[in-house]
Amino acid sequence: MYPFSVDRNYVRDSWYVAALSSEVSDNPVDRRILGDLVLLYRDSNGDPVALSGLCPHRRLPLRLGKRVGDNVQCGYHGITFDTGGNCVSVPTQEKPSERLSLHKYPVAERWKWIWIWTGDPADADPNLIPDHREMGLEGDWEATPPEYYHVAARSQMLIENLLDLSHISFLHGDYIEDAAWYETPVTIERDGDRCVASRHTPSSRSSDFHRWMFPDAPDLVGQDLRTVFLGPALTYSGPVVREAAANGSNGRYLGTMYAAHAITPETPRSSHYFSTTTRDFRTDDAAMSEELHTMDIAVRNQDLVALAAIEAELHREDSLPPEVSVKADNPALYVRRMIEDRLRAQPA
Numbered sequence: 001m002y003p004f005s006v007d008r009n010y011v012r013d014s015w016y017v018a019a020l021s022s023e024v025s026d027n028p029v030d031r032r033i034l035g036d037l038v039l040l041y042r043d044s045n046g047d048p049v050a051l052s053g054l055c056p057h058r059r060l061p062l063r064l065g066k067r068v069g070d071n072v073q074c075g076y077h078g079i080t081f082d083t084g085g086n087c088v089s090v091p092t093q094e095k096p097s098e099r100l101s102l103h104k105y106p107v108a109e110r111w112k113w114i115w116i117w118t119g120d121p122a123d124a125d126p127n128l129i130p131d132h133r134e135m136g137l138e139g140d141w142e143a144t145p146p147e148y149y150h151v152a153a154r155s156q157m158l159i160e161n162l163l164d165l166s167h168i169s170f171l172h173g174d175y176i177e178d179a180a181w182y183e184t185p186v187t188i189e190r191d192g193d194r195c196v197a198s199r200h201t202p203s204s205r206s207s208d209f210h211r212w213m214f215p216d217a218p219d220l221v222g223q224d225l226r227t228v229f230l231g232p233a234l235t236y237s238g239p240v241v242r243e244a245a246a247n248g249s250n251g252r253y254l255g256t257m258y259a260a261h262a263i264t265p266e267t268p269r270s271s272h273y274f275s276t277t278t279r280d281f282r283t284d285d286a287a288m289s290e291e292l293h294t295m296d297i298a299v300r301n302q303d304l305v306a307l308a309a310i311e312a313e314l315h316r317e318d319s320l321p322p323e324v325s326v327k328a329d330n331p332a333l334y335v336r337r338m339i340e341d342r343l344r345a346q347p348a
């Protein structure tokens with residue numbers, strides 16, 4: 001299915017963000033993740049639990065059941081499961097049945113996100129969850145409140161949107177206008193499963209956006225506009241800004257602002273999107289945080305409208321004109337191949 005030439009929709013051996021921490025409470029809720037319904041709640045210790053969301057008896061979604069202590073009782077015939085997914089009671093018979101069990105997803109809570117492992121639980125290694133400090137989370141940077149968006153488009157389109165930030169000046173031109181972001185050639189560096197796309201400008205005229213970030217910004221700034229792809233579940237992007245380089249040395253460091261994007265496939269044609277923005281400057285400026293949060297929501301929604309409009313055309317994939325790429329698409333195409341390799345490597 002577009003954009004892959006392999007007939008598999010999801011990279012399963014991965015941690016993905018399933019929900020915001022604030023979305024998961026004592027009351028079970030569910031969310032469709034990689035095609036499957038996943039039930040999410042917290043046990044009496046406050047630890048998150050993720051189980052398959054359909055009762056294996058007659059497949060009623062378990063969100064329609066109720067909590068009984070730490071267990072979940074199906075709302076149809078009362079079969080009850082513990083936090084390990086084991087059946088502990090079948091009201092119509094003396095003994096529970098081992099054949100009635102739920103898949104238990106390994107879970108980890110990091111920053112304000114709940115991650116689940118969608119591959120074989122035996123392979124779930126929490127060390128594979130990217131270090132959140134790298135993008136300014138769980139440290140002393142400032143982060144805007146975490147947001148959740150439902151995206152009516154396949155996850156790969158969202159990933160590729162982030163690998164080509166030349167779109168910022170056009171799709172988001174009302175908020176951020178900086179010609180350096182599309183005029184500067186992009187370079188790609190790969191390191192194992194991660195890939196960095198960057199546009200480096202040693203000296204260019206500071207934009208309104210730079211002056212908004214740094215009111216004392218000089219006329220000339222140097223910047224790296226980076227997108228760091230950490231795998232199908234997480235990408236972060238943004239500018240690292242300095243005073244313009246002079247006499248062969250880097251100018252004074254001004255600051256870094258990143259947007260962190262956690263992307264989780266819902267179905268082959270829709271996704272969950274969790275985002276926040278971080279910065280290491282003016283960290284105690286509440287008014288700036290508020291403005292940034294508002295702007296970020298507006299910008300994300302512009303992406304979502306564009307991607308949903310494209311997705312709406314893709315159902316007639318066989319009769320669509322072929323996609324034509326330009327040089328700036330190289331990082332997106334590179335990451336497309338990285339993910340395609342992972343899809344090919346996993347069992348059908």
Ligand code: FES
Pocket residue numbers: 055056057058059060074075076077078079
């Ligand atoms: S469908 Fe859940 S107990 Fe029957």
Ligand SMILES: [Fe+2]
Pocket residue numbers: 161167168171172299303
């Ligand atoms: Fe965008």
